[in-house]
Amino acid sequence: MTRTWRIDGVTDAARARIAVARLAAAYGVPTVERARLATALSGHLRQCLTKGGAWLLTLEGPDTPGGPAALRAVVTPSPDAGAAGRAPWTVTVACPEPGRAAEAGPGTEDAAGLAEALLGADEDTAVLLEKLAEQEGLVAFHREELHQTNQGVLALHAELDAAGRAQREAFAAERRAREEAENARRRLRFLADASAALGASLNHDEIVRRLPELLVPGYAASVDVWLFDHEDDRHRPTAHPGAAVLAARTGRPQYAADHPGGLPGVDDRPPSALDPARPVLCLPLAARRTPLGVLTLSPPGERWDPDDAVMLVELARRAGIAMDNARRFEHNRDIAETLQRALLTDLPATPGLSLAARYLPATYGLNIGGDWYDAFRQRDGSLITVIGDVTGHGLHAAVMMSQLRTALRAYAVDGGGPGRLLTRLHGYLRHLQPDLFATAVIARFHPDERTLTWAAAGHPPPVLRLPDGRVRVLDAKPGAMLGIPLQQDIADHTERLTPGSTLALYTDGLVERRARGIDPGIERLATALGAYGSAELDADLEESADRILHPLLSDSERDDDVCLLLCHLHG
Template sequence: MMRTWQITTVTDAARARIALARLAAAYGVPTVDRSRLAASVSAHLRQCLTKGGTWRLTLEAVGAPGGERRLHAVVTPTQDACAAGETPWEVTVACPEAAEVSGAAAVDGGADALAEALLGADEDTAVVLDKLAEQEELVAFHREELHQTNQGVLALHAELDAAGRAQREAFAAERRARTEAENARRRLTFLADASAVLTASLNHDEIVSRLPDLLVPEYARSVDVWLFDNDTNGDRHRSAPHAAAAVIAARTGRPQYAADHPGHLPGVDDQPPSALDPTRPLLCIPLPTRRAPLGVLTLSPPGERWDPDDAVMLIELTRRASIAIDNARRFEHNRDIAETLQRALLTELPTTPGLSLAARYLPATHGLNIGGDWYDAFRQPDGGLITVVGDVTGHGLHAAVMMSQLRTALRAYAVDGGSPGRLLTRLHMFLHHLQPDLYATAVIARFHPEEPTVTWAAAGHPPPVLRTPDGRVHILDAKPGAMLGIPLTQEIDDHAVRLSPGSTLALYTDGLVERRALGIDPGIERLATALAGFGSSELDADLEGAADGILRPLLSDSERDDDVCLLLCHLQGGAGQPA
């Protein structure tokens, strides 16, 4: 089907539009598409009439691939319009069905026909408006739905933003907590390490000298230790003039902070800045003890001020340093008493014709430098010479006092002229009744100028070592008695061995020969070897030097943890007769 209209006037255009709409309706074109087709053609025809001339409108029903039909409208210009460069205008609309269109496009020229066509166009317009209203309602619905969706999205974004802020705050709090925990761990580690350093020494001057090394520069820029005893005694450690805050800390026993701003430090009182240096903040912490402060520790901050937690740690470290200094002073006081007592008890050896004596006493290298080891040599009324080496269990002042009592008791018992075994038996009874929980070991050797023998007895003590003039060494390991003071009734036997000029008898304590890893027997063998290394002439000439020569190889292998006592008794080779 093809229809053609020649259009010169508006009436021609109106009739062509009416025919076009009727043909589209006949072909089943939907109202909205039909109205869109008619409106498009009318708008183009209006433009054509404005240009003038005759225009041709052609409507053709054509087939499309897949069996679909289409209405194809083409507006072509006249000959003169083509010369002016106008090109054809065309539009296509789908038509669902074929129809009988023989009379559908006829439009007469009467006014009634045009009015009827206009009303028909209004009906199409009304349908289009209804569709438009439906679309507007649908758009309004979707607009409201979109608005609600946007509100939900905004609320979701707000919630996500709040959740993000909460998460960031949680991360920040976690970082702060981790930082605080790390700082607390660092402070505790420092406090533990510093405490170990301070308590490792028993010299209070050394403890005081270690404090600046521990605190500078991490926790303080400068450190001043004011010990009251040093100022009182005019000690060489007397410090410079002290800040007023340090004097207040000494008087009140409370830490003081002197600066031109509040310190806000827990447990610390604020004071005005020090007149000695107004620009430098000072933290003055007393060194407390159970009785009264030992002094004051004055610190200046490494930066502008201290962190409150650092100040708490510094106060605790000062408390521990005070305890270490107090303990060191107590130790030094007790050591001085004990050493004075021991020096008074270890008297000089007597001089005896034909018999040389040499003694060495070395206190343990750990702890209080005094123990229960002792030696003695004295004459009996009958002319005999008693030599003794003993060892009281334990160390320190108590052991030294007990040792002095045993020494005094032995000298008192020896006045009666008893033998070494008898003397040890009486000492055993004395110690058992005097101090039931304290024990001792001892070895006694008795020399007499009219007897060619030495009589000896031992109670739980290492055996004497005898070097004969021919250089051979004998360990006198005859059965000894048990330790002195144990809850046992015992009679300690005497033993005798013949001496010749040039013989040397060594009495000693277990600290000389016993080592934890090896036991005591290898040490006794080493002592015998060292004693055998000296000739009789060397022992005659320099017994003191021989004592040092014996100690040197025996004590060079390890650090001593026990007292050492050695007593050498040498029969002069030139005496000509037995002692």
């Protein structure tokens, strides 16, 4: 099907447009596509009329032989018009029913036909408006959906932002908590190390010297230790800040500066007149009964952290206790040394027999212990030498040792051999000192018979050096320790002495070591004693005693007292 219309004016264009619309409807073109075709055709025809001349509108249907499966409208200039030679204008719409015959006429020119065409156009317009309303509804629906989505996105962003802020705040709080924990750990570690350093020394001056070393520069720029008992007539008075004097009087820490310190447990005072620009923290060094002094510190920076100030107050308290302990130790040590000097025996001079004794206290604690030695004559002229060891250390052991020494001398007045004397000491301890135990060796030298009688009770055996350099350990069966709940009679043992012989009595502190036991130590003592000749021992037994001790005491620290008694029979 092919139709052609000649268009010379508006009326021709309107009739052609009506005919095309009818044919499109006949071929089943949808309303929207039909309206789009009519609108596009009307617009082009209007442009053609504006240009002037005659125009041909050709409409080709899908049932045209060799034509397309669509409805195509072509506008070309009329050959006899002045617009001939211009390019044709074409518009095409698909036909859903290409096999349908279109019998629509070319249109009518009466009023009824035009009115019918106008109503048909209005129906198409109504359909388009309905479609447009549906699209607007869809647009409004999707706009609302988009708005709700945007609101949700905004709310999600707000929640994410709040969650991010909360997470950042949590991280910051965790970081602050970690820093505070690390600072607290640092302070506790410093306090523990400083307390150990102060408590490790029992020397008062050493503790005072260590305080500035511990505090500068980490917690103080300068340290001044004011000790009350160090101010005497030999030293000129030293000016101290008023806050230090107030701390000494009240026993409370004082902070003197031109600004409040805000330190826990510390009173704020005006700045010191000695140096108003420098803040000072005055901490009392308290003892058990009386204050010892004041520790005055200047801050390493502008001021102290409150937690650091709490730690410094605790350190000052511990330093005061350490100083008080050192003073008590020094006082007790002086008493112990005085008592020890009083208890040490002056060895008697005996013709033909030389004696040398050495006593070394343990390097820990008070310089006094339970080791003791003694030498005295009996009524028959024989010489009693004894060495013993009371369990324990300190003043109590020294007092018990003194009682044993006194009891032994009292029993020796009645005579009797070493075994008898040890047996009586054993009974004394069992009845009068049931919680006290001791070991001892007693050796008796008879000047006329040149014999050695000895007995031991739980004590390391005597070592005898013969004139030819050979050494014997007198390890005959000893008695048990003195004071144990056991009835015993301790036996005597006798040895013939040759001029030039030397007997060594000693305590276990000389030969016993925890890692090696006692037997290797006795062997070392025997070796050291056998290394000397009789002439050397005759010449100077005192020097020989020192030379014998030196290799046996190579350790710088001793856990026990050491006692050695040498008895040399002249050649």
